Structure formats: structure tokens, C-alpha cells
Amino acid sequence: xxxxxxxxxxxxxxxxxxxxxxxxxxxxxxxxxxxxxxxxxxxxxxxxxxxxxxxxxxxxxxxxxxxxxxxxxxxxxxxxxxxxxxxxxxxxxxxxxxxxxxxxxxxxxxxxxxxxxxxxxxxxxxxxxxxxxxxxxxxxxxxxxxxxxxxxxxxxxxxxxxxxxxxxxxxxxxxxxxxxxxxxxxxxxxxxxxxxxxxxxxxxxxxxxxxxxxxxxxxxxxxxxxxxxxxxxxxxxxxxxxxxxxxxxxxxxxxxxxxxxxxxxxxxxxxxxxxxxxxxxxxxxxxxxxxxxxxxxxxxxxxxxxxxxxxxxxxxxxxxxxxxxxxxxxxxxxxxxxxxxxxxxxxxxxxxxxxxxxxxxxxxxxxxxxxxxxxxx
Numbered sequence: 001x002x003x004x005x006x007x008x009x010x011x012x013x014x015x016x017x018x019x020x021x022x023x024x025x026x027x028x029x030x031x032x033x034x035x036x037x038x039x040x041x042x043x044x045x046x047x048x049x050x051x052x053x054x055x056x057x058x059x060x061x062x063x064x065x066x067x068x069x070x071x072x073x074x075x076x077x078x079x080x081x082x083x084x085x086x087x088x089x090x091x092x093x094x095x096x097x098x099x100x101x102x103x104x105x106x107x108x109x110x111x112x113x114x115x116x117x118x119x120x121x122x123x124x125x126x127x128x129x130x131x132x133x134x135x136x137x138x139x140x141x142x143x144x145x146x147x148x149x150x151x152x153x154x155x156x157x158x159x160x161x162x163x164x165x166x167x168x169x170x171x172x173x174x175x176x177x178x179x180x181x182x183x184x185x186x187x188x189x190x191x192x193x194x195x196x197x198x199x200x201x202x203x204x205x206x207x208x209x210x211x212x213x214x215x216x217x218x219x220x221x222x223x224x225x226x227x228x229x230x231x232x233x234x235x236x237x238x239x240x241x242x243x244x245x246x247x248x249x250x251x252x253x254x255x256x257x258x259x260x261x262x263x264x265x266x267x268x269x270x271x272x273x274x275x276x277x278x279x280x281x282x283x284x285x286x287x288x289x290x291x292x293x294x295x296x297x298x299x300x301x302x303x304x305x306x307x308x309x310x311x312x313x314x315x316x317x318x319x320x321x322x323x324x325x326x327x328x329x330x331x332x333x334x335x336x337x338x339x340x341x342x343x344x345x346x347x348x349x350x351x352x353x354x355x356x357x358x359x360x361x362x363x364x365x366x367x368x369x370x371x372x373x374x375x376x377x
Contacts, residue, residue: 122154339369
């Protein structure tokens with residue numbers, strides 16, 4: 001009995017030292033003093049506790065030394081009692097080492113110990129997605145996004161999966177949910193707000209897309225990609241007058257050289273379908289100068305794989321500008337063949353419905369070209 005009492009006293013007298021040791025390492029870790037954590041040596045007659053092993057392992061983790069991070073996390077788990085963090089971060093290290101199957105049991109242990117943590121469900125969903133277990137990945141990512149405090153990355157992963165499955169309506173629900181939960185002004189909110197309008201546009205709900213993009217550019221007036229998308233929506237609704245100030249905004253941003261990559265020279269102002277093929281209409285910012293041929297508009301006929309098949313474009317040349325009230329003539333460009341339609345001449349004051357009809361006449365071969373040229377490579 002005396003021996004048992006001494007053991008109990010020794011155990012409880014050790015606890016304050018163990019706690020203080022772990023708290024000291026925790027403080028150093030939170031201050032990002034990872035080298036000091038790694039170099040920590042216990043005092044005489046003092047062993048490292050499980051939590052101390054954990055913080056040393058995490059210091060190595062932050063320094064991207066996976067081998068030593070695993071070594072100390074293994075010691076933390078072996079020392080015990082193991083907690084959810086120890087299991088989770090061991091699973092994450094294995095995840096980053098692309099050992100996905102090995103990572104799963106440790107994430108499962110973390111979930112069992114702390115079942116209300118969205119990070120754990122989200123991480124398992126990402127692992128399952130990489131293992132091509134798509135249905136199960138959706139289940140766990142959906143669970144993660146059911147929590148208000150879910151990280152934005154899990155919304156994105158879930159939405160990406162839905163888009164890859166052509167389930168754009170489901171992706172839209174994910175984007176809308178995230179946009180409603182995140183604070184306005186944050187980069188992640190801007191991303192989800194933009195993607196909400198984009199998904200509405202892709203699913204053919206132009207009315208909803210209009211409302212979403214109008215709200216979005218009030219919150220993010222310098223989001224020029226969103227401005228271009230709202231122009232496309234206005235054109236799809238034939239609200240051309242509403243698009244004019246937005247176009248002016250893009251031209252102003254072009255002069256200031258503040259447009260994002262991919263929009264420096266031109267922007268897409270309309271997308272529509274012709275005989276099942278997507279047509280993407282682009283407008284160039286620059287105006288004709290001394291170039292022999294200057295292109296203002298491109299109506300690209302797209303292939304199913306998203307590449308350009310051929311195009312109808314409006315060209316300006318000295319010959320066109322010499323005609324009465326002329327600035328642009330329409331041309332069909334396909335492979336090395338160039339067909340010019342002199343009966344379709346436009347000025348800067350063109351009416352878009354007339355321009356679009358002319359393009360469709362050319363695509364439908366309702367009119368013959370005035371001239372045709374073939375360039376041999």
C-alpha cells in the first residue's frame with residue numbers, strides 16, 4: 001500500500017512539470033520560434049511529454065522537414081495520451097507526401113476524437129478525391145461545408161468536383177453558400193461572389209447572373225473580369241445600353257494599364273450559340289492606326305474542346321476607310337482562307353443586332369463573299 005501511494009504521489013507531482021514543459025514549447029511554437037522548439041532539451045530527471053513531442057514535430061512540419069516531423073509525431077502518439085491534433089497532422093504529413101491511403105486512418109482517428117471539426121472532414125474529402133473515390137469525397141466535403149467555420153478551400157474543392165461532373169447547379173449552391181457566409185471585402189468572398197454569377201451564367205440563368213454581377217461590382221468596382229461578365233449578361237438579355245458605361249470603364253482601365261492578365265488587349269462582350277456551337281465575341285481596345293489590316297471584333301466559333309475552329313471578324317484597312325461611311329468590313333477566316341464581304345460594312349456607330357445578324361448570315365452561308373484569298377504556308 002505504501003508503494004502504491006508513493007507511485008501515485010510521483011505521478012501527480014510529475015504532471016505540473018509535464019504541463020509547464022508543453023506550455024513552454026507551445027508558446028515558442030506560436031511565436032514561430034521553430035528552431036528553439038527543435039533544440040529544446042528537457043531538464044534532469046525530466047522526460048518529454050506527448051504534447052512536447054507533438055510541438056517539436058510541428059516545428060519540423062513548419063520547416064518542411066517531413067521525416068523528422070513524422071518521427072516526433074509518432075513518439076507523441078506512442079507516448080500518449082494521443083489527441084486529435086497528433087493524429088490529424090500525422091495524416092496531413094502523409095497527405096503532403098502523397099501517401100494517401102496511409103493518411104486516411106489517422107484522419108479517421110482525429111474525426112473520432114473531435115467529430116465537430118470541419119477541417120477533418122474536409123481533409124478526408126480531399127484525400128478521397130485524390131484517390132478517385134469521388135462519391136465518398138463529396139460526402140465528406142459536404143459535411144465539412146455544413147459548418148459555418150469551414151475553410152474556403154473545401155468549398156472550392158467541392159465545387160470543382162461538381163464542375164468536373166458537369167453538375168453546375170450543385171456547384172452553384174456551393175458558391176452561393178460560401179458567398180453568403182464569408183465577410184464582404186475578403187478575397188475569398190470576392191472569389192465566391194464572382195463564381196456565383198459565373199455559374200448562373202453557365203447554367204443559362206441570365207436574370208440571376210445579372211443580379212449577382214450587379215451586386216458584385218458594387219462591392220468590388222475594380223473587378224474587371226466581373227465587369228466583362230456583366231457586359232456579356234447584358235448582351236444576352238439584349239440590354240445593350242446598360243453595357244455602354246461598363247465598356248467605358250474597361251476602356252478607361254485599359255488606358256491606365258490596370259486590366260488583369262488576359263484582358264490587356266481585348267475582352268469578351270458576348271457569348272451565344274449557333275447550331276450547337278459556342279460563339280465568343282471579342283472586342284479589341286485599340287483603334288486602327290497605320291496598320292495595313294486592323295481587327296476590331298472577333299467572333300470565334302469554338303470547338304467542343306474549347307479551342308477555336310474558325311472566326312468572323314471585323315477588319316479596318318485604308319480601302320475600307322475610303323468607302324463612304326465605312327470603317328470595318330466583315331471577313332471569314334478559316335484555316336488559310338480569307339473571305340471578305342463588302343456588303344457588310346460598319347462604322348463605330350454600328351447597332352449590335354445588325355452586326356450579329358451579319359455574322360450569322362456569313363456563318364449560315366446566306367451570302368456569298370465579295371472576294372476570297374488563300375494564303376499558302
